Amino acid sequence: MLLLSTFYFPLYTLFLSVTSHPYSKLPPMFDNKDSRTELSSLGEFGLIDHIAKGVEIKHAASLKGIGDDAAVIDSEGLLTLVSTDMLVEGVHFDLSYCPIKHLGYKAVVANVSDIYAMNGLAKHITVSIALSNRFSVEAIQEFYEGVHLACDHYEVDLIGGDTSSSHAGLIISITAIGVAKKEDIVYRNTAKENDLICVTGDLGAAFAGLKILDREKKIHEENSDIQPDFAGYEYVIERQLKPEARWDMLERMKEAKLKPTSMIDISDGLASEVLHICKDSEVGCVIYEEKVPVDAATCHAAEDLGLSPTVCALSGGEDYELLFTVSLGDFDKVKALKGVSIIGHITEKSAGMYFTTTGGSAIPLETQGWDAFLEKGE
Amino acid sequence: MLLLSTFYFPLYTLFLSVTSHPYSKLPPMFDNKDSRTELSSLGEFGLIDHIAKGVEIKHAASLKGIGDDAAVIDSEGLLTLVSTDMLVEGVHFDLSYCPIKHLGYKAVVANVSDIYAMNGLAKHITVSIALSNRFSVEAIQEFYEGVHLACDHYEVDLIGGDTSSSHAGLIISITAIGVAKKEDIVYRNTAKENDLICVTGDLGAAFAGLKILDREKKIHEENSDIQPDFAGYEYVIERQLKPEARWDMLERMKEAKLKPTSMIDISDGLASEVLHICKDSEVGCVIYEEKVPVDAATCHAAEDLGLSPTVCALSGGEDYELLFTVSLGDFDKVKALKGVSIIGHITEKSAGMYFTTTGGSAIPLETQGWDAFLEKGE
Numbered sequence: 001m002l003l004l005s006t007f008y009f010p011l012y013t014l015f016l017s018v019t020s021h022p023y024s025k026l027p028p029m030f031d032n033k034d035s036r037t038e039l040s041s042l043g044e045f046g047l048i049d050h051i052a053k054g055v056e057i058k059h060a061a062s063l064k065g066i067g068d069d070a071a072v073i074d075s076e077g078l079l080t081l082v083s084t085d086m087l088v089e090g091v092h093f094d095l096s097y098c099p100i101k102h103l104g105y106k107a108v109v110a111n112v113s114d115i116y117a118m119n120g121l122a123k124h125i126t127v128s129i130a131l132s133n134r135f136s137v138e139a140i141q142e143f144y145e146g147v148h149l150a151c152d153h154y155e156v157d158l159i160g161g162d163t164s165s166s167h168a169g170l171i172i173s174i175t176a177i178g179v180a181k182k183e184d185i186v187y188r189n190t191a192k193e194n195d196l197i198c199v200t201g202d203l204g205a206a207f208a209g210l211k212i213l214d215r216e217k218k219i220h221e222e223n224s225d226i227q228p229d230f231a232g233y234e235y236v237i238e239r240q241l242k243p244e245a246r247w248d249m250l251e252r253m254k255e256a257k258l259k260p261t262s263m264i265d266i267s268d269g270l271a272s273e274v275l276h277i278c279k280d281s282e283v284g285c286v287i288y289e290e291k292v293p294v295d296a297a298t299c300h301a302a303e304d305l306g307l308s309p310t311v312c313a314l315s316g317g318e319d320y321e322l323l324f325t326v327s328l329g330d331f332d333k334v335k336a337l338k339g340v341s342i343i344g345h346i347t348e349k350s351a352g353m354y355f356t357t358t359g360g361s362a363i364p365l366e367t368q369g370w371d372a373f374l375e376k377g378e
Numbered sequence: 379m380l381l382l383s384t385f386y387f388p389l390y391t392l393f394l395s396v397t398s399h400p401y402s403k404l405p406p407m408f409d410n411k412d413s414r415t416e417l418s419s420l421g422e423f424g425l426i427d428h429i430a431k432g433v434e435i436k437h438a439a440s441l442k443g444i445g446d447d448a449a450v451i452d453s454e455g456l457l458t459l460v461s462t463d464m465l466v467e468g469v470h471f472d473l474s475y476c477p478i479k480h481l482g483y484k485a486v487v488a489n490v491s492d493i494y495a496m497n498g499l500a501k502h503i504t505v506s507i508a509l510s511n512r513f514s515v516e517a518i519q520e521f522y523e524g525v526h527l528a529c530d531h532y533e534v535d536l537i538g539g540d541t542s543s544s545h546a547g548l549i550i551s552i553t554a555i556g557v558a559k560k561e562d563i564v565y566r567n568t569a570k571e572n573d574l575i576c577v578t579g580d581l582g583a584a585f586a587g588l589k590i591l592d593r594e595k596k597i598h599e600e601n602s603d604i605q606p607d608f609a610g611y612e613y614v615i616e617r618q619l620k621p622e623a624r625w626d627m628l629e630r631m632k633e634a635k636l637k638p639t640s641m642i643d644i645s646d647g648l649a650s651e652v653l654h655i656c657k658d659s660e661v662g663c664v665i666y667e668e669k670v671p672v673d674a675a676t677c678h679a680a681e682d683l684g685l686s687p688t689v690c691a692l693s694g695g696e697d698y699e700l701l702f703t704v705s706l707g708d709f710d711k712v713k714a715l716k717g718v719s720i721i722g723h724i725t726e727k728s729a730g731m732y733f734t735t736t737g738g739s740a741i742p743l744e745t746q747g748w749d750a751f752l753e754k755g756e
Contacts, residue, residue, distance in 0.1 A: 086506040128464040168546030175553040
């Protein structure tokens with residue numbers, strides 16, 4: 001709908017072959033709608049009504065959602081968790097390959113993931129958008145369809161927001177509100193010496209997916225006759241365009257009676273998040289390259305791109321997996337937990353923060369410049 | 379700091395003559411700092427640290443502020459109120475005459491005002507900003523100084539946020555979180571037939587101030603030798619650049635044991651807010667032009683601008699006064715309340731929504747086009 005519709009259809013048809021619920025519910029992203037409704041025909045209040053119509057309230061605690069000065073939540077004596085994120089077109093997303101519906105989904109995921117990273121339950125979100133008249137009403141509707149899909153999947157209520165015009169592209173600001181019992185909350189500054197460092201799922205795929213999309217976009221820009229070729233890249237592209245937050249892993253940990261000693265979600269790359277935990281907890285760490293979980297599809301894509309898969313995991317980001325620490329005494333519990341990798345351990349602060357390569361070199365952990373380091377290290 | 383520094387000094391020096399606490403604490407907005415620190419020299423995490431340093435937590439309920447995936451609030455069984463607003467440069471503000479520190483202050487005011495409009499107490503805010511490298515670290519610092527001033531004045535804790543780059547100007551997204559007892563909350567959809575319609579303070583000043591600033595900007599653009607002349611316009615300019623939210627009026631109402639039957643804050647102009655209350659409550663209304671409170675300074679500025687003061691009040695917005703309804707039985711209480719005007723009453727829905735001019739004409743209430751209506755009506 002926005003640009004270059006010929007470019008996107010093949011991308012979507014490929015998705016069809018790799019999707020499962022709720023991904024399979026995402027319709028073709030650039031179907032050839034006959035009509036385009038101008039935003040100006042609705043006005044701001046019309047637009048808000050339009051958005052409010054699609055909202056379904058799931059929690060009795062959402063006493064008041066959209067439609068007053070503020071939303072009202074009955075938090076029943078639990079602690080309230082609040083997290084907020086801003087996404088800017090051209091900085092955080094590129095609509096030439098990120099379908100706007102997926103963007104709506106992903107924006108919610110990024111926010112509920114922060115609540116999960118506190119070991120809390122996300123219950124409410126507010127969604128504010130500023131957009132230029134380049135966007136039609138249908139495009140906004142698709143964005144909110146993605147938001148609603150994520151709300152359904154993660155069982156959160158959309159309780160408010162703001163709409164505004166912008167001179168340059170789309171800006172999204174989401175605030176997620178969650179609850180937790182005081183004794184359940186896990187902070188990022190409470191890792192202790194000898195704790196095991198663990199991570200859910202696999203890392204680096206979202207970054208590899210982004211780089212594949214980038215590459216195909218450039219090829220298409222240079223020669224619009226060449227259609228993008230995503231065969232073999234389905235997994236990394238799905239991880240980039242439609243990530244999931246790991247609520248399921250919190251459930252599994254609860255079942256296993258395993259409470260992390262510290263936790264953070266991986267939005268900026270493994271290296272950056274490990275550094276957050278260590279610096280805030282005033283401890284050191286060792287991470288082992290060979291233990292960092294990277295999917296075979298990510299290795300394949302990284303290889304095609306001339307990137308190190310480990311660098312994708314360390315510096316890539318947008319994985320939305322959970323990085324956490326557990327007491328050494330919980331080794332058996334965490335070992336038995338499906339979908340969790342133990343990637344290192346916490347040391348005393350004076351021992352520093354290190355990454356040990358497969359070749360055996362110990363490299364100080366940094367947030368950037370991994371390509372150079374790894375070449376040097378191996 | 380940003381543009382045209384010669385243009386701003388006179389504006390500020392005029393402010394000095396009309397300011398009182400905490401306005402008087404606002405320093406010269408465009409002082410000639412010798413150095414300019416580039417954003418890139420700090421990086422995002424450096425910037426967050428920079429911002430976090432200025433934060434002072436006031437509520438014991440703010441268990442965790444900036445520095446983890448989510449903030450943590452102990453809401454002690456009260457209801458939680460959530461409100462969010464997005465402000466876009468060039469749409470909601472013009473930095474060529476809105477000092478960035480004032481902008482920080484005003485952005486907080488606009489949000490806490492929404493919580494007050496529910497008869498709640500604002501306790502926490504998150505502030506997200508996206509900005510281009512046109513802004514220096516000092517400019518951002520000034521923005522947050524304005525935020526902190528407002529936080530101090532309204533006793534709210536800044537508990538989180540996000541920072542991001544943008545390709546075009548400054549975008550601000552604020553979420554305010556408040557609390558209220560269930561029995562205290564006042565919604566906008568609960569006005570009843572025969573209720574009195576009341577408003578705090580006076581209206582239209584912020585809009586008149588904006589128009590004066592606009593006029594002087596244009597004159598200055600056409601001839602940069604001509605310095606703006608704001609003599610006599612201090613009140614309307616202060617209302618535009620540094621509005622206040624009416625927490626004090628909620629206190630007064632509480633003291634007078636007066637609970638509104640419905641309430642909303644005036645951010646989009648009186649007409650729009652009256653329509654919100656009436657439509658949401660499924661009632662009609664009559665508003666009397668002669669009862670609408672407009673300050674003499676606003677009348678003076680409107681006259682100079684060739685505008686009707688009533689139009690400024692009806693369509694202007696950004697007043698952040700409270701519009702509310704009370705039962706007819708509370709007439710004596712509201713009559714005795716300093717700073718409140720009774721401007722009309724609620725009728726049954728079928729009677730429609732009308733504005734009665736000083737000349738006696740009844741005009742259907744609309745959100746726009748008041749200039750034409752009033753000429754016709756009088």
